Structure formats: C-alpha cells, structure tokens
Amino acid sequence: MRVEVSAEVPAQPGARKPDPVLVIDSITRSFGGVRAVDVAHLEFQRGWITGLIGPNGAGKTTLFNLLTGFDRPDTGRWTFDGIPLSRLAPHQVARRGLVRTFQLTKALAKLTVLDNMRLAAPQQTGERFFGALLGTWGRQEQANTGKAMELLTRFQLDAKAHDLAGCLSGGQRKLLEMARALMMDPAVVMLDEPMAGVNPALTESLLQHVKSLRDDGMTVVFVEHDMDVIRDISDWVVVMAQGRVIAEGRSEALSANRAVVDAYLGSHHDQVLEFDADGNPVGQTAMLVAEIESELEAAIERGQDLSA
Amino acid sequence: MRPVGPVRSPDGARPDNSGFTRPVAGLLRAVLGALIAIAALTGLAAPALATQQPPHGTSSQPAPPEQPGLPVSGTLRNVDGTLLSGVRVQALDASGQQVASTTSNTGGRWELTVPTPGQYTFRIDRQSLPPGVTVLQGEVVRDVAPGTLSLVVFRFGAQRAGLQTSASATALRVLVDGIRFGLVIGITGVGLSLIFGTTGLTNFAHGELVTIGAVLAWTLNVTFGLQLIWATLLAIVAGAALGAATDLAIWRPMRRRRAGLIAQLVISIGLALALRYLVLIYFGGRSESFADYTNQVERNYGFISITDKDLATIVISLAVLVGVALLLQRTRIGKAMRAVADNRDLAASSGINVERVVLFVWILAGALAALGGVLFGLSELGGTVQYEMGFNLLLLMFAGVILGGLGTAYGALLGCLVVGVLVQVSAQVIPVDLKYLGGLAVLIVILVIRPQGLLGSRARIG
Amino acid sequence: MIDIASLLANGIAALVGPSAIFFALLAIGLNVHFGYGGLLNFGQIGFALVGGYGMGIAVLYFGLPLWSGVLVGIVAGVVLALLLGIPTLRLRADYLAIVTIAAAEILRLITRSTSMTDFSGGTQGLTGYGGSFRQLSPFDNGRFYDFYGVRFLGQDLWAICVGWTVVGLSLILVFLLVRSPWGRVLKAIREDEDAVRALGKNVFVYKMQALVLGGVFGAVGGIVFALTTQSLTPDFYSPPQTFFAYAALIIGGAGRVFGPVIGSMIFWFVLSITDNFLRQATAGSNPLISFIDNQDVGAIRFVLVGVALAVLMAFRPQGIFGKRSEVLLDAR
Structure with missing residues (x-):
C-alpha cells in the first residue's frame, strides 16, 4: 500500500x-x-x-x-x-x-530508567505544584508505571528499570529515548x-x-x-x-x-588526504587545510570576535 | 600615611565577635565601616580633596605659644580651587555659646583659638560667603585636644555647582568622570570577559585580583616607600603572576578533571571569600591612602577642569586598552585567544595549544586587574585602597560585561564604558550612597531587553 | 588555657541556635534552587532581607499587625523571585547568579541609604516591630534555662522552638514536593532542560515555581531571624551570608531533603568551636597561638568558610555524607 x-x-x-x-x-x-x-x-x-x-x-x-x-x-x-x-x-x-x-x-543520567519513562507521561496531576502537594496523584502514577514497564519490556530495557539511566550503554540510551518519546x-x-x-x-x-x-x-x-x-x-x-x-x-x-x-x-570525497612523516598535511591536502583555516579566520574576523 | 579626606571608617572596622550575636555585629561593623568609607570617599572625595589642607603646608603654621588656649585652623578652598577670603568662621562650645570667631585672610586661611580642650562645633557664617559659593558641609564637630594639630575642613558644594557653571559644563564633567570610571571598569572587565570566553568560567574571584593588585601597590608605595608608578608596575607583574598561579594551581587541574562549570563557579566564590578576608586580615578594614598623588587640584583646560591623576587614569587606560586590542588583533597569541574563545574544540583541533592560550589569558587578566585596582583606588576612591573595593567593582564589571555581551572583548569594553557613564550620571539624580545602583539596574534591564548584550550573538546565551 | 567545657557548651548552643535555624532555612531554599533545580541563586540573603524588612516596614511604617506583617514579608519574597526570574530564567545559569547577587546588593544599599531612613531606618535599621511575638512566649523571657550546661535565655528559647518548628514544616513541604512528579520534573531540568522541553514540560514555569518556593524559604528565614533578634540591620544582609548558606548546603549534601539542616548545624557547630578556640588561644598576654591577632579571628572564619566551600566543591561536591556516584552538580 x-x-x-x-x-x-x-x-x-x-x-x-x-x-x-x-x-x-x-x-x-x-x-x-x-x-x-x-x-x-x-x-x-x-x-x-x-x-x-x-x-x-x-x-x-x-x-x-x-x-x-x-x-x-x-x-x-x-x-x-x-x-x-x-x-x-x-x-x-x-x-x-x-x-x-x-x-x-x-x-537523564541521574534519574532511574523508570523515572525517565514516567517523566514523559503527559498531563500528570502530580506535576502541578499544588497537585503534587495534594497527594492525589498516586493512581495516575501507577497507570503510568504500568505503561512505562510495558514499553520498557518492548525495548528490552525492563531489567534495567530501576537502574540509573547513566548506567546504560550508548545503544540502550537511544532505545530509552525512543521508548520515552x-x-x-x-x-x-x-x-x-x-x-x-x-x-x-x-x-x-x-x-x-x-x-x-x-x-x-x-x-x-x-x-x-x-x-x-x-x-x-x-x-x-x-x-x-x-x-x-x-x-x-x-x-x-x-x-x-x-x-x-x-x-x-562532496567535492573532497575522493581526494586522498596526504600527510608527511610529522603529520603535517602536504600537497592537495595542505591546500585544503589552508582553505579551511582561512575560512575559520574569516569567520572570526567577521563574527563577534570572541563568541563561541 | 593617613587616609585622605575628613571621612574615615570608624575604629573597630575589623570584626570583633564572640558568641552568637557578636559575629553578626562584627560582620556588620566591618562591612558598615568599610561601606561608609567607600560611599563617602567615592561620593565626596573630590570636594574633600579640594579643601584638604596640604599636610606639609601646615608645618609652618604659626601657633603662638604665649597665647593661652588651643589653636584651630584651616583653609577655605572652593570646589574650583579658588581660595575664599573674608569668610567668617565661628567656634561654638558644647552649650552652643560662641567662644571664638575669625575671618579668613586672602590666602583663604583662618585660625582661631578655643579656650580649653573639649568638643566644639565650627561653623561657617553663610552670610559672609562670596556670592555663588555654596556650602556642602558648613558645620564640623571636632574634639580639640592639646598637643595635636587641629585642622577643620569645610566642604563646598559640588552638587550645586550649577550656580557657577553652566549645565553643559556639568554635563561634560559628568561625562568625563563617567568615561574615566568606565575605562577603569573596562580594564578589569576585559580580563573577566576573556576568561569567560576561553574557559566558560564566571570568575567571581576577579574582584579580589583587583583588590590584591591595589593592596600590593599600596604596600610597596607606603610601607616600602617606592614611588607609586614603580609600585604599580611591580604590582602588575605580581598580578600577572597571581593570575598564572591561580590558573596553574586551581583552574587547570579543575579543567583536567572535567569539573562542571557550576562547580567551578562555586569554587571561585569560595576563593573570592577566602582571599577577600585574607586581605582584610593583612590590610585591615580601613581605607588607606597611597603616598603619592593624594592632594591634587584640578587644572583648568578651558573646557574642562581635571586633576592630573584623573587625566593620567584616562590616558593610561586608553593606552592599555588600545594595546590589548592590538594584541588581540595583530599578534599570534591574540588571534589564538580569539580562536579559542570562538570555538575551543575547533581551535584545539587546528593545532592551537589551548591550555597555553588560557594561561596567557590569565596572565593578561591578572595584570590588567592589578593595574585596574590601582587606577580604581587612585581615581574613583580618592587615592585610597580598601579591602572590599574589588568586590564592589566586580558587580559593575559584570554589569558592563553582560551589557556588552558576555565573552566578547570589545563588547565588554563598550558595556563597561556605558556603565561607568551611567553610574556617574545617576549620581547626579539619586543619593550618593545609592550611586552604584544605576549600574546594577542596567544589568537587569539589559537582560530583559537584549540578553546577548550589545555585541553578543544570540546563540551563546541559551 | 583552653576551656574545653565552654567550647563544647558554646558549640552545642550554636548547633541548635538561631543562626543554625536561619541558615538552615536559607539553605533549604537554596536546596530547592540549586540542589533540585540547578538554579544558581547567589542572592538568597536578599530574600531574607525582603522577608524581614517586609515584615518590619509593614508593622512599623504601615501599622499592620504582626501576623499580616509576616504575610507581607512572604509576599515580598514571592515578588522578588518573580522580578529576578522573569528576565533570567530563560538564559544560561550564570546570568541568574549575577543578577541575584546584584539584586541582593541593591536591596542592601537601598535599605541602608540615608534617603530611606524614614522607611527602612537607614544604617540604624529597624526595631520594635516584634514585641507581640515575644508576648506569645510561654517561657519567662528574661530567665536563663539550663540544659546540662547549655544555657538559653527564655526569649531565645521561644524563638528557637518556633524556628525549628518552621524548619520542620519546611522540610515536610520539600519532602512532599521532591518525591512527587513535580520534583521529578525539577530534577530532570537540573540535568538537561532541552530533554525536558522535548517531553512537553514548560521548563520556565517549573524553574519559576522553584525560584519562588526557595525564595519564600529565604524570606521566611529572614522573618524568623528578625523575630529572634528583634532588630533589622541592613549590613547583616551582606553577600557573604549567601555563601555561608551555600557552604552549609554543600556540607550537608545538595539535593537531599535533610542536607541543608544537617549542614547548617554542622557548619555552626564547627564555626563556633573554631571561633571560640581561636579567640581563647589568641587572647591574653601569653597566647597559645601568637601569630594570629585576636582581632583577626572574626575575619579568619570567612577565610575558613571560603576555603571550605572551594575545597568541598572540588573534592566532595556530594557533601560529607554523600556517595560520589550521587553527585548531582556536574551538569554543564
């Protein structure tokens, strides 16, 4: 289709x-x-x-x-x-x-994986200042936890639910971000x-x-x-x-x-970069480097000199 | 050397505390004393200087020994430097009874004798003043004691100078004052901004670099008797060394450990606090005067009257700032500094030794701060040094640097100039003890209107 | 000779005394700002100032009863937070730092200005607004109460009881908030604002709420302290006081509910003991420590606090009890 x-x-x-x-x-x-x-x-x-x-x-x-x-x-x-x-x-x-x-x-590395997930749930009563104080957000939190665990299971992160997100590998973080969305x-x-x-x-x-x-x-x-x-x-x-x-x-x-x-x-793609024994660029590569450097310098001259 | 001017912080400016409420009182007294001194000196130094008796001139004072009682004397000098003759000065005892009176001679000098030691009120008879002369402080209470030289200084109106000078002359004077102050803020602010640009650190200890520079120059000048110019040059060298030392000992290791910028910021605050009170322990809570250039009279250049030291401050600041600009624009290290500030990673990958550049920035910032400290004390604080001067300047530096765009060198300069002028202009309309308020208020206003500052770019504030 | 018994008695008095209460409240506020929200408020003492002065001026100048003066003080804290937050909370963290320290200094200069004498009492400050607070005291105001050698004057004992009650209530409030989804959003903002924005949360509103809440704790601290001392003096509200509160917070552990209170107690205990020790050790004709002038002892505490703040931040940013892995402040 x-x-x-x-x-x-x-x-x-x-x-x-x-x-x-x-x-x-x-x-x-x-x-x-x-x-x-x-x-x-x-x-x-x-x-x-x-x-x-x-x-x-x-x-x-x-x-x-x-x-x-x-x-x-x-x-x-x-x-x-x-x-x-x-x-x-x-x-x-x-x-x-x-x-x-x-x-x-x-x-969010200092939050647990599960908290990362629950954070993303929309329209939580407990997210509002006074809603948080009233303490009536427990049931909603439970529902969100259930949904979060389902998604974590789907992304094979359920075993990590109570670990800090900072402990995850790079790939797992990508998965967590997707699940969180x-x-x-x-x-x-x-x-x-x-x-x-x-x-x-x-x-x-x-x-x-x-x-x-x-x-x-x-x-x-x-x-x-x-x-x-x-x-x-x-x-x-x-x-x-x-x-x-x-x-x-x-x-x-x-x-x-x-x-x-x-x-x-790109125009530089098939160009082999050449360097001498000291690691300095030579030939075409040297010209390329010079070109990039002059662009950099021009950018500094033009721009608001010290802004990063 | 004694502090200039009639105003001195009260004795006991050092904290003296024990138990629970005492520390509060001690802190209070320390800060209070220092602030009274700074407010008075910044606001009133000019008229005070103008009427100050030259200490050496008084040695020739005739004090007839055969005359009973105690001599009291002074010289009446108007803000514009003219000596006032024919003005009646009265001395009143504690009950308000007039015990003596005299009239100033053609040199503006007056002299009278009070019968016994004790507290007297000395008063100028306003009726006898030449037309157009106004009095800022026409009544002085003074303890007269035997064996001491009793000088009484009256101050004449600077604020209400409009009677003698035109509005445009006043405006010009305020503008020049503002530019002078702005340049001093700028000298110190450029370093602050460069440090921020190259390392991301908001250095709250920058004010202490300023104070330490001024205190070092004062020590060399007053304690070791070195002429102030040489003392300042040595202080600049020491300031550069101090800048380098703080980078090598503290900030480079912090960067190597990848400490967060917020952690670094808090560390700089701790450092500022420790340094400020180390200076207090060494230097004391009072304002102390430099040995040189204390009693300068304004010279008239036709369109503007200005003291030599204020003029020198402007010229030196301008020369140094042009030098800094040339350094940034023309030299290898200057270009490298801009490149690092522009994009640290890119600069590092294109072969610039970032750590070396940052060290150089600290050296430059330390040197500029030390020079700025001396110039600040000399011009704005009436030739005196004070342990909190750097912190007071720091807030104005921040105002200027943010106004210009945090991290930009030229923006910082422009912003500091604006803040300097603003402070002096605002002193015309708001009470003198609120003088620095205008500079700080502009900080908040600019953040609402244009947070990237005058010359900053939008991307870096977010 | 060093009188160890008096050192300890003074130290224990400082552990629970009005200063510990005052700085606990300032630090509880900073904990909400800095510990949970990552906001750099370096003008917390300014919030205490508007709290105390708001109350004092409301009572003395406008003739309101004390309880409404307390409300005015709290509202003043809210207003100050809004004024400071609106321009800066959309910007990077250090802008708030600079603006708050500047604002605190502005407030102090205004209250001490001679042009404001009728209103705020100028450098003399204000007294005589809190008489009805002392009248409420169940203790004999003029009598000394002795607890195993630690003595408190009745009026101070009353203030201490009220103060710790306020601290306790504040801790309950903070506890309820930080364990709720609201607190989760705040902690997430501390780590990465953009991530939280991408998840549909209005970051600005949360930061503003945190700034107001922490500012109100500061204002309440100012009110409690002004009721304890029965006087308001502008130069008490100077910038280093905020840094004292930061030191207390970091000692106890930022981002922990009890961190600011424990930190404040330890801070004043240690400060009182070192202070008294140095004072005794440098006093007299043959002092134990001869290279320090007795007069300089007051300044040495600032040096010590400054060094402690820097060293803690560099080597133990998690506080003296925290675990390294829990350090919260390495963001950015």
Whole structure:
C-alpha cells in the first residue's frame, strides 16, 4: 500500500504528498550570514518513515530544531495536521504530538530508567505544584508505571528499570529515548541520528524498532547521514545539502541521482588526504587545510570576535 | 600615611565577635565601616580633596605659644580651587555659646583659638560667603585636644555647582568622570570577559585580583616607600603572576578533571571569600591612602577642569586598552585567544595549544586587574585602597560585561564604558550612597531587553 | 588555657541556635534552587532581607499587625523571585547568579541609604516591630534555662522552638514536593532542560515555581531571624551570608531533603568551636597561638568558610555524607 502510494509521488524536491502530516513553507535560518536552512516547500507523508539525509552541515538538525521549536526561523511557517506550529515553544510542539529525540542522547543520567519513562507521561496531576502537594496523584502514577514497564519490556530495557539511566550503554540510551518519546503517544516521531554512536550489532534491532513505530501508526522522520543505513527501512528519502532540499524520492531511485551523489559525497570525497612523516598535511591536502583555516579566520574576523 | 579626606571608617572596622550575636555585629561593623568609607570617599572625595589642607603646608603654621588656649585652623578652598577670603568662621562650645570667631585672610586661611580642650562645633557664617559659593558641609564637630594639630575642613558644594557653571559644563564633567570610571571598569572587565570566553568560567574571584593588585601597590608605595608608578608596575607583574598561579594551581587541574562549570563557579566564590578576608586580615578594614598623588587640584583646560591623576587614569587606560586590542588583533597569541574563545574544540583541533592560550589569558587578566585596582583606588576612591573595593567593582564589571555581551572583548569594553557613564550620571539624580545602583539596574534591564548584550550573538546565551 | 567545657557548651548552643535555624532555612531554599533545580541563586540573603524588612516596614511604617506583617514579608519574597526570574530564567545559569547577587546588593544599599531612613531606618535599621511575638512566649523571657550546661535565655528559647518548628514544616513541604512528579520534573531540568522541553514540560514555569518556593524559604528565614533578634540591620544582609548558606548546603549534601539542616548545624557547630578556640588561644598576654591577632579571628572564619566551600566543591561536591556516584552538580 505504502509502496504503491510512494510510487505515484513524483521524485522531485517539494513534491506534494497525498496525505501530508507536516507541511513546510519557505523556512529559512541564517547564522552569521550563512544560510543554514533554506527550504521552499516540503511535505511529510502520514504513516511513512521518511529519512532525512545529507552531509554534515547540510542543515538537517537545524531543520529539526526549527520544526520542534528549539530554534527560531528567520522566515517561514509550517503546519502539523493543518494547525500552524510556527512560533510555538518546544514543549507546546511536543504536547501537540510532534516529539523529537536528540543526536547526543539526552537520557537523564541521574534519574532511574523508570523515572525517565514516567517523566514523559503527559498531563500528570502530580506535576502541578499544588497537585503534587495534594497527594492525589498516586493512581495516575501507577497507570503510568504500568505503561512505562510495558514499553520498557518492548525495548528490552525492563531489567534495567530501576537502574540509573547513566548506567546504560550508548545503544540502550537511544532505545530509552525512543521508548520515552512513546510515553507521550506522539503522532510524529522525529529521531535525530538514532543510529549514531551505536554498536553496529545493535543497529539492526534499532531499525526494527523504528519500523515498529510505523507499524503502530506513527509517522517517523529521522535524520541520518549514512545513506546505506536508511535504504531498507525508509519509505521516502529527503536529501539536503547546504540548507536546501536537493532531491527526494524512494531510496532505490536516489542512488542513481547524480546531484545527490555529488552533494552528498562532496567535492573532497575522493581526494586522498596526504600527510608527511610529522603529520603535517602536504600537497592537495595542505591546500585544503589552508582553505579551511582561512575560512575559520574569516569567520572570526567577521563574527563577534570572541563568541563561541 | 593617613587616609585622605575628613571621612574615615570608624575604629573597630575589623570584626570583633564572640558568641552568637557578636559575629553578626562584627560582620556588620566591618562591612558598615568599610561601606561608609567607600560611599563617602567615592561620593565626596573630590570636594574633600579640594579643601584638604596640604599636610606639609601646615608645618609652618604659626601657633603662638604665649597665647593661652588651643589653636584651630584651616583653609577655605572652593570646589574650583579658588581660595575664599573674608569668610567668617565661628567656634561654638558644647552649650552652643560662641567662644571664638575669625575671618579668613586672602590666602583663604583662618585660625582661631578655643579656650580649653573639649568638643566644639565650627561653623561657617553663610552670610559672609562670596556670592555663588555654596556650602556642602558648613558645620564640623571636632574634639580639640592639646598637643595635636587641629585642622577643620569645610566642604563646598559640588552638587550645586550649577550656580557657577553652566549645565553643559556639568554635563561634560559628568561625562568625563563617567568615561574615566568606565575605562577603569573596562580594564578589569576585559580580563573577566576573556576568561569567560576561553574557559566558560564566571570568575567571581576577579574582584579580589583587583583588590590584591591595589593592596600590593599600596604596600610597596607606603610601607616600602617606592614611588607609586614603580609600585604599580611591580604590582602588575605580581598580578600577572597571581593570575598564572591561580590558573596553574586551581583552574587547570579543575579543567583536567572535567569539573562542571557550576562547580567551578562555586569554587571561585569560595576563593573570592577566602582571599577577600585574607586581605582584610593583612590590610585591615580601613581605607588607606597611597603616598603619592593624594592632594591634587584640578587644572583648568578651558573646557574642562581635571586633576592630573584623573587625566593620567584616562590616558593610561586608553593606552592599555588600545594595546590589548592590538594584541588581540595583530599578534599570534591574540588571534589564538580569539580562536579559542570562538570555538575551543575547533581551535584545539587546528593545532592551537589551548591550555597555553588560557594561561596567557590569565596572565593578561591578572595584570590588567592589578593595574585596574590601582587606577580604581587612585581615581574613583580618592587615592585610597580598601579591602572590599574589588568586590564592589566586580558587580559593575559584570554589569558592563553582560551589557556588552558576555565573552566578547570589545563588547565588554563598550558595556563597561556605558556603565561607568551611567553610574556617574545617576549620581547626579539619586543619593550618593545609592550611586552604584544605576549600574546594577542596567544589568537587569539589559537582560530583559537584549540578553546577548550589545555585541553578543544570540546563540551563546541559551 | 583552653576551656574545653565552654567550647563544647558554646558549640552545642550554636548547633541548635538561631543562626543554625536561619541558615538552615536559607539553605533549604537554596536546596530547592540549586540542589533540585540547578538554579544558581547567589542572592538568597536578599530574600531574607525582603522577608524581614517586609515584615518590619509593614508593622512599623504601615501599622499592620504582626501576623499580616509576616504575610507581607512572604509576599515580598514571592515578588522578588518573580522580578529576578522573569528576565533570567530563560538564559544560561550564570546570568541568574549575577543578577541575584546584584539584586541582593541593591536591596542592601537601598535599605541602608540615608534617603530611606524614614522607611527602612537607614544604617540604624529597624526595631520594635516584634514585641507581640515575644508576648506569645510561654517561657519567662528574661530567665536563663539550663540544659546540662547549655544555657538559653527564655526569649531565645521561644524563638528557637518556633524556628525549628518552621524548619520542620519546611522540610515536610520539600519532602512532599521532591518525591512527587513535580520534583521529578525539577530534577530532570537540573540535568538537561532541552530533554525536558522535548517531553512537553514548560521548563520556565517549573524553574519559576522553584525560584519562588526557595525564595519564600529565604524570606521566611529572614522573618524568623528578625523575630529572634528583634532588630533589622541592613549590613547583616551582606553577600557573604549567601555563601555561608551555600557552604552549609554543600556540607550537608545538595539535593537531599535533610542536607541543608544537617549542614547548617554542622557548619555552626564547627564555626563556633573554631571561633571560640581561636579567640581563647589568641587572647591574653601569653597566647597559645601568637601569630594570629585576636582581632583577626572574626575575619579568619570567612577565610575558613571560603576555603571550605572551594575545597568541598572540588573534592566532595556530594557533601560529607554523600556517595560520589550521587553527585548531582556536574551538569554543564
């Protein structure tokens, strides 16, 4: 069914989808003169896994930050199920069902795994100052604990429920973050590089979990810079480079796209880096280094000199 | 050397406490004494200086031995430096009875004799003043005792100078005062900002670097008799060494242990507290005066009257700040400092030795703080040094540095200048003991309106 | 000679005395701010000031009865927290630190200003607002009560009883809050604000609630202390007092319900003993310790507190009882 629908969508940037859940229009964001994001039109289809790929610095994470309210765009608007989301604060976006994870996992290390999960449950009476004092939140807490344990079992974290989240491995933290997002019953899950820094043995299991989100009826958008990883599971792939969407389409179709290969692999890709015995760059590599350094210096000259 | 001016902190400024309520009282007295002194000196030093009797000039004072009673004398000098003649000065005893009176001579000098030791009130007869001269303090109560030189200083109105000078002259004077103060804040604030930019540390102990610099210069100057310029130069070297020492002994190990910035911030507060009271133990709670440049009269440059030391403060500050700017802009180490502040990881990966750069930042900040301490004492505190001076300056430094944008060097400078001017302008309209309030209030206002500061970028505040 | 019995008696008096109560309340507030919420309030003494002065001015200047003066003091703490929180709580942690210390200093300068003498009593401060508090005392105000050599004046004993009751109630309140989902959100914010935002919580509101709550504890501390001493003097409310409270909090363990109280008691016990010891050891014509001037003993306590604060933070940020793995403050 999904395959059939996706075959009908034209593989071009900004293509219309039959049932978009998230629609973006002319969103831009600059940092000190550099356009980090500049997307004219982009739609995400409901119920699909959409992979958002592109080289480092393509603006994927910035786009995520903008869509989820963690950053403010210079221009642009976007709607979620027809409701405008622009200008909303991060927590308001999350409450409307658009939940994200982070590239560097934000498992709350000093809370137990179970508390991490229960924290995410929406609309808790005990979360309000006076509600907490009244002490009438016990039953709700019980229900949330039950739901949390179910999800932890599904993500094979139930044995760790009472450990501090700081004790988990990198892959387990990714799983915890995903499970935690599900506590909020989101409509759209946005995963920022869920596979980054994960033991390759765990990658397959993570991918299965991503698929299972879709099978539960959720829309999944995830950022990845390794194209091979997403080929199997994505229903649709959006390619970004230098802040723009340069291509979109089904993953098998994109591998042949010349623009994608160029942008993605970059002009430096096939260049072998050369160093002398002392580790100093030589030849082409030295020129490349000089170029990068002068860019750095120019950025310092231009920018507000000492801001990090 | 005695403190300048008629105002001195009360005796017992050192905490003296035992039991439970005593520590409170002791602390209170220490802080109270110090603050009275600082408020009075900062606010009133200029007129006080203007009317101060030169200590050496009094040695030639004729005190006729055949005359019974005790001589009391003084010189009447207006704020603009002119000597006031023909002004009647009266002495009243405890019951309010006039016991003596005299009139000042052409040199502004007056001298009278009271019959017995005891407490007297000395008063200027306002009727006898030349037109346009106003009195700030026309009544002085003084214990007259045998065997001591009794000098009475009256202060003439600085605030109500509008009678003699035009509004624009006042405005210009306030502006110059503000720029002078702002430059001093800036000299110390640049270091604070650079430390923040390169290491992320909000250094609450920066004020103590300022105090220690000033106290060292004072020690060399007063205790060892070194001329103040040489004393200051040595203090700067010591300040640089102290900056380096704190980095090597405390902050570098903390960074190596990956201590959190909040932990580091609390450590800097503990350090500040310990250092401040070590200075108190060594130096005492009083304001003490430098040996040089204490009694300066304003010179008139046509459009502005200014004392030599204030002028020197401005010139030195400007020269040093231009030097710092050139350092940041032109030299290898300066560029490296900016690169580290811009992006520590990127700088490290492009071959910059970050720890060396940070050490240099501390050396520079320590040296600047020491110089700033001397200039602060010399210009703003009426030539005196005081153990809490650094902490008082610290809050204004923060105000300036945040106003300009925390972590930026040029922003810090601009922000400090604005704060300096603001403090001096606000002193025109609000009570003198609330003078620093304007500078602190701007801190809160700027955080509401533009938290990244004047020159800061949006990304770093979040 | 050192009189060990009197050292201990003084030390035990300090263990439960008004200072321990005052700093316990300040530190309970800081525990909510710093220990649970990760907020850096360096102007806690300013909250105590508005609490005490709010009460004093309400009674003396506006002629309100004492109980409504207490309410005014608490409301003043709430207002101060809102004023400080609105501009800074959206910004990085150190902005709050700078603004709070500046605000505390502003408040002290205003209350001691001669231009405010009619209102706040200037440097003289205020007295005579709390007479009705002493009238409530069941003890004989002028009599000394002896507990195995530890003596308290009746009026102080009354204040101490009231003070520890307030401390107890505050601890119950904190306990109820931190074990609730509300406390869980706060602890999560301390660790990573963005994670909590992404989970749909309004971080700003929680931080503001924490700032107000901790500020109210500070204001209540100021009120209790002002009722104990029956006088308000502006220069008591100086910045180092906040750092004393921080030292007490970190000794006892930040982020633990009883941490601030235990820390405050230990802090004053140790401070009283070292203070008295140094005083005795440096006094007289042939002092035990000759290189310290008797007059400097008061300043030495500040040095000791400062060093203790720095050393604890560097080597035992979890407090003297905590486990290393529980250290909460290494965020950022």
